[in-house]
Amino acid sequence: MQYKYDLRGVSATKDEVHAAIKHMDKGLYPMAFCKIMPDVVGGSEEHCNIMHADTAGTKTSLAYLYWRETGDLSVWKGIAQDALVMNLDDMACVGCTDGILVSSTIGRNKNLIPGEVIATLIQAAVVFVENMAAHGIGLHLSGGETADVGDIVRTLDVGYTTFARMKRNELIVNDIKAGDVIVGLASHGQASYETEYNGGMGSNGLTSARHDVFSKIYADKYPDSFDPNTPSEVIYTGSKRLTDTIEISGQNIPIGKLVLSPTRTYLPVIKKVLDEFSGERRRDIHGLVHCSGGGQTKVKHFLKNKRVVKDNLMPIPPLFDLIKKESGTGRREMYQVFNMGQRLEFYLGEKDAQAIIDIAHSFDIDAQVVGYVEAMEGEQVLIKSEHRSFEY
DSSP, rough: OOOHHHHHOOOSSSHHHHHHHHOOOOSSSHHHHHEEEEEEOOOOTTTEEEEEEOOTHHHHHHHHHHHHHOOOHHHHHHHHHHHHHHHHHHTTTTTTOOOEEEEEEOOOOOOTTHHHHHHHHHHHHHHHHHHHHHHOOOEEEEEEEEETTTTTOOSEEEEEEEEEEEEGGGOOOOOOOTTTTEEESSSSSSOOTOOBOOOTTTTTTTTHHHHHHHTTTHHHHHHHGGGGSOOGGGGSSSSSSTEEEEEEEEEEEEEHHHHHHOOOHHHHHHHHHHOOOOOOOGGGEEEEEOTTTTTGGGGGGOOSEEEEEEEEEOOOOOHHHHHHHHHHHHHHHHHHSSOTEEEEEEEEOOOHHHHHHHHHHHOOEEEEEEEEEEESSSSSEEOOOSSEEOOO
């Protein structure tokens, strides 16, 4: 079966990537969410090094459309946050929330992307770092590279590389156990440290969302926003304009901005959890998973002879209902491409679940027990929705 996601030149499962790297060294702790390396910087057996690289992905193409249509530079602030969070929240899933060096790599088509966009991105990173510092998150901007590479980048590519050194005994290494419960944290709503409603999109599934939701008029108007080698029948197949609005919680939100909602960071939440689960209690967190690429099936990469059963997922927020309606995409594919409103998962004993939920609620983020773990031969994620069950 070939999904529309594949026809558009992207992959929810990244099978080819995983096949290419399967023989590479997986670091000191192969089940950790990020690769953990020996302390080559300090040479200490008690420490480790963590380096991570990621980008905002094709979300920049949608930001380009919205900016060109409206002149609203603020959408680029969200792109900076998207690329940062895709690195930092992955690192937080191994317990790293302090002493993190951050370097940017921005590639642009100078004919289409002026200096004011670059300035907006850079300033947004500064503001994000300052905001996180107020929550005890230590981030340090170390510069980076901005390259004019119009021959290979259609509009703009925004990425970051992050690095940290930390003590090995403070790491969270996934060791998900039969009997664990899963506490899921919402990706949507408005956290106490956010300034507006967040649709919950994150930075995965944007190629699908952009083309499924928005009108064919953008194919003719902005041919630079997509790959011309993509089959025309999957280019901008939706009915919506970027400035059409949807009412959510009494607000009329432009659909373009809804899809462009900045990827929520859970750094303040995770920092507070780590403070609560310090010392030996850190071992009570058996797994911490950022549901990015792979959506609700992401955890499968961190299982060994376990089945994860998600039978109490939170209600699907309006954004993903909109994408489902516009695209006609089956729910099986939706759960594999999108976070569907839940983007962070804690795996731990039932006795500790309420502590996580209470911490999430202290930041105005919805959270609940969404499932459980059981033993089996092999690895499986089973999603039981109100409509039907899906096995991955």
